[in-house]
Amino acid sequence: MSDDLGAPGAAPRALLLGAGLVLLAAALLYNELVLAPLAREAFTPLTRSKIRAVELGFGLAGAVLIVLSEGVRRSRRLAGWLSGRVPSIGLLVLAGLLPILLLDFGLRPFVDPKTSVFVEDPELGWRMRPDAVGEWGGVEVRVNRRGLRGPAVEDRKPPGVRRLLFLGDSVTFGFGVAEVDEVFPSRVGRSLEEALGKSVEVVNAGVGGYSPWQELAFLEREGLRYAPDLVVIGFVLNDVTEKLALVRYGGSERGWQLARTARSRLDHWLSRSALATAAREGFAVLRFGRDVRLGAQAAEMGAVRRLVTDPASFERAWRITLDNVRRIVLNARERGIPSLLVIFPYAFQLEAPGELSGPQRRLVRFANGLGVPAVDLLPTLAALGAEAAFLDGSHLSVEGHARVGEVIADRILEESLFGKARSGE
Numbered sequence: 116m117s118d119d120l121g122a123p124g125a126a127p128r129a130l131l132l133g134a135g136l137v138l139l140a141a142a143l144l145y146n147e148l149v150l151a152p153l154a155r156e157a158f159t160p161l162t163r164s165k166i167r168a169v170e171l172g173f174g175l176a177g178a179v180l181i182v183l184s185e186g187v188r189r190s191r192r193l194a195g196w197l198s199g200r201v202p203s204i205g206l207l208v209l210a211g212l213l214p215i216l217l218l219d220f221g222l223r224p225f226v227d228p229k230t231s232v233f234v235e236d237p238e239l240g241w242r243m244r245p246d247a248v249g250e251w252g253g254v255e256v257r258v259n260r261r262g263l264r265g266p267a268v269e270d271r272k273p274p275g276v277r278r279l280l281f282l283g284d285s286v287t288f289g290f291g292v293a294e295v296d297e298v299f300p301s302r303v304g305r306s307l308e309e310a311l312g313k314s315v316e317v318v319n320a321g322v323g324g325y326s327p328w329q330e331l332a333f334l335e336r337e338g339l340r341y342a343p344d345l346v347v348i349g350f351v352l353n354d355v356t357e358k359l360a361l362v363r364y365g366g367s368e369r370g371w372q373l374a375r376t377a378r379s380r381l382d383h384w385l386s387r388s389a390l391a392t393a394a395r396e397g398f399a400v401l402r403f404g405r406d407v408r409l410g411a412q413a414a415e416m417g418a419v420r421r422l423v424t425d426p427a428s429f430e431r432a433w434r435i436t437l438d439n440v441r442r443i444v445l446n447a448r449e450r451g452i453p454s455l456l457v458i459f460p461y462a463f464q465l466e467a468p469g470e471l472s473g474p475q476r477r478l479v480r481f482a483n484g485l486g487v488p489a490v491d492l493l494p495t496l497a498a499l500g501a502e503a504a505f506l507d508g509s510h511l512s513v514e515g516h517a518r519v520g521e522v523i524a525d526r527i528l529e530e531s532l533f534g535k536a537r538s539g540e
Contacts, residue, residue: 131184138177141217145170162253169220219388229377232256238336239329240361241372243322251323252285252510254293264288265295265319270340276314277533279304280338282330282443283349286459287321290510295319297513300347302520303527310528321349324372326358327439334443339450345532346447346454347523348440351509352461352474355429355436356418364435416508419461423471437481444485453532456482457523460493462505468497488530495522 147166231249236242247258259267272278281287281300289298296302304317318341320333330348338346360366368374377383422429444454458478464471475491482489495518496504504515511519527533 128184131180135177135180135184137217138173138180140177141221142170142174142177145173145221172220173217227253227375229375229383230256231377231383232258233323233372233376235369235373238332239322239325240363240370241322241324241376242333252290252292254291257295263318263320264298265301265317268316268318268341270342272316272342273314276316277307277311277345278316278318278341278343279307279345279347280318280334280341280343281321281347281349282325282334282338283321283347284325284351284354285321285323286351286510287319287349288323289319289321289516290323291506292511292513292516297516299511299516299520299523302517303347303524306520306524307527307533310524311533318343322372324357324370326354327436327443328358328363331439331443331446334446339446343447343452345527346443346452348443348454348456349459350440350456350478351459352419352422353415353509355432355474356422357415358436359418359432416461416463419509420463423461423464423473426473426477433477440481441485444487454487455523455527455530455532456487456489457519458489458491458493459509459511459519460496462501462508464493465497465501465504468493488526488532490523490526492519492522495519 145166147163150166228250230251232243232247232251233241234244243258243262243264245258245260245262247256249256256264258264261267268278279300281303287298287300289295292298298319300317300319300321304315308315318338320330320338322329322333325333327348327350334346358364360368361370362368426433440456447454456478458475460468460472460475472491472493475493479489479491496515499515499518504512504518506512506515
């Protein structure tokens, strides 16, 4: 067959060959080394896997198109069939859509797709969907049939088993940590099991965005059914500030978790398209900057900094928050269940722990007044260092979770908190 442009199939072959070469070039250029300077934060393992998947997809698609172009060159029948169809339609598709598709697929690893992990809840605002598997915090998250992270635990506690119930937000949940066994509640359970020589079950009821009002509602509705021997309350400073944005407290938002949850399969599919996400989230980008999630975290960080430097401006929020914590403690105490308050710092506090520890001191005094042991993790994590202890401004790294797990387990043993559990068990 002649290779000139007038020969049958020459135009389709040129289109296929050209598109294939473009895709192969994209595969060669699309890698972590080239993309790293463009990224706004370090690549997560999930982002790296996405980059490799896109790179492989470009390479395979390019190879297929080049093989097809060679098939057109060798087969007169295929060339004749394509010659009347591809020049008009194919030119439009390949020339018009290929750059758009390349851009969309190339940007996908840098887009946080909507998740399927959360559902709306009339009492709690939101909760995790039972048996959900989805992306959250840059890692794949698996939710058990009880709507919590980690192994599902039955209501009825087996004889001789001790149980820990952890209440908290995304820090307790283990935001950004792929394996639930590496999150501090699981580590505390294993440490106590080894130290006591008894079976210890852990109920990790940490949910992203939760504040003490939600933890109290969860405890009353579900948590006490687990018959825990100890309730561990994880307190993060945004527990005071974050809820003020919710409609419940006079704000305009329903919660970041619901805002990032797909309400339908179409919504979930569109959220995976980088270009569709950019078009839909234009207002959020204008509000928070180029990266919506990081921008939202920066806004949250600003509120927490004001809480540290100007506590009087959040006095009403403090009163509401501490009242909810008090009710959690008293609710558990009425059933003979002791509590432990664990206070997590923000990474910026590690820069000057002595000067920036006002909220921690207030919380320790509050706990002392309730007769509840408190663990202030600011000194512990300051000794470890922010770079080692944190993934971002507030969420712990795997190393941070490991150290926190050790400290909490030691304090539980030191206070003999399991020994104060209800008699007869």
